[in-house]
Amino acid sequence: MAGRRPRVKTAYHHGNLRNDLVTAAVEIIRKSGPDALTLRVVAQRLGVSQTAPYRHFASKEALLTAVAAEGFTSLLTSIHRALDAVGADPIVRLQTIGKSYIRFALAWPAHFAVMYGPRPTEFSVGAVAEAGRAAFSLLTELVVACQSAGTLRAGNPTRMGVQIWGIMHGLATLYLHGLLPRSLSEAELEALGEEIVAFLRPLPHI
Amino acid sequence: MAGRRPRVKTAYHHGNLRNDLVTAAVEIIRKSGPDALTLRVVAQRLGVSQTAPYRHFASKEALLTAVAAEGFTSLLTSIHRALDAVGADPIVRLQTIGKSYIRFALAWPAHFAVMYGPRPTEFSVGAVAEAGRAAFSLLTELVVACQSAGTLRAGNPTRMGVQIWGIMHGLATLYLHGLLPRSLSEAELEALGEEIVAFLRPLPHI
């Protein structure tokens, strides 16, 4: 009764080619780096012709933008999930954001590379930029909360937000590029970021 | 008596093609990003055949490695020059290294992009890795000096070195990618880095 038509996947077309293209792209980048990604190879891997991707993405750049978008969404989800698991103390929440950022970068290096790699200006518009701004807002709001609670030094919250983001981003980037001592574990890397946030606490009154 | 042989530059060959290739490559990356760099274009710009670069570099990757090497040398020189201009106070010297790093990144973005871009593992060996290690040693030595002088918290100097490097690297990278508020000037960016180092001073005794 089932007939002999192949199992749905080997058929004439895919059903969900758009999604599969993104997944395959991520896989290739993760295994061989961003430069190894070619539309032709990704098409070949999915068993479609080399021009099939153009039904779903206007260009290779557009496919990479989709990867980045997926990454930003995923990063934001990770952060929110991690925040749900900790208490209300804003300094702990701030450290949790930082650790989530580093953890995301190390768990999804391909997404991270595309999100923060050398793409001229494509991300300044649309939903991708939106997600980035949302994450940064979360950060500055927590900075303000910490300052009100007296657990973070006074000062422009945007400035302090940039500093904290810079720390997490720098640590993650250097680690992913293999430039840090091999003895550094992922847990220790997260601890380095957490520690710096602790250093931003106000000086005790003398 | 001079004969009619052309002025040395328009002649059959270049005289200093190797060097010109590196310079032209940097120029192209600076103006159009790393992906715009092709050996053929760089050769064309210098008026030589598309295969001439292979007399001097085994591959495109080798040319990029030369750019990175030039960058690391130049970074180290900048740092040393900046250190010569400040006093002996180790915490000031530490901040000077950080500011030099950021200033270098913003002044030579093409070199910086190649030095810290997504090159799998090429830099783990040779003179390039050497220059990187030298810069990091300078950093950790100053951390130790600051700790001895009581101007920096106690703790593993390598850990603290990684933290400081991470900060400067993260700030520079985010800035170059255009992800920081446009209102941030280069001077303010350097101040952000400097300020964090100041935050690493020991807590006053209560």
Next chain:
DNA sequence: ACCTGAACACCGTTCAAGT
């Protein structure tokens, strides 16, 4: 020694055409 020209295997992208 140093450079050229033709060639190969690969890209991204376009377009007429098929189902």
Next chain:
DNA sequence: ACCTGAACACCGTTCAAGT
């Protein structure tokens, strides 16, 4: 609607050949 095949202009790289 969705996919294919041939084609175009471009790459990195190799190699026999020129001076």
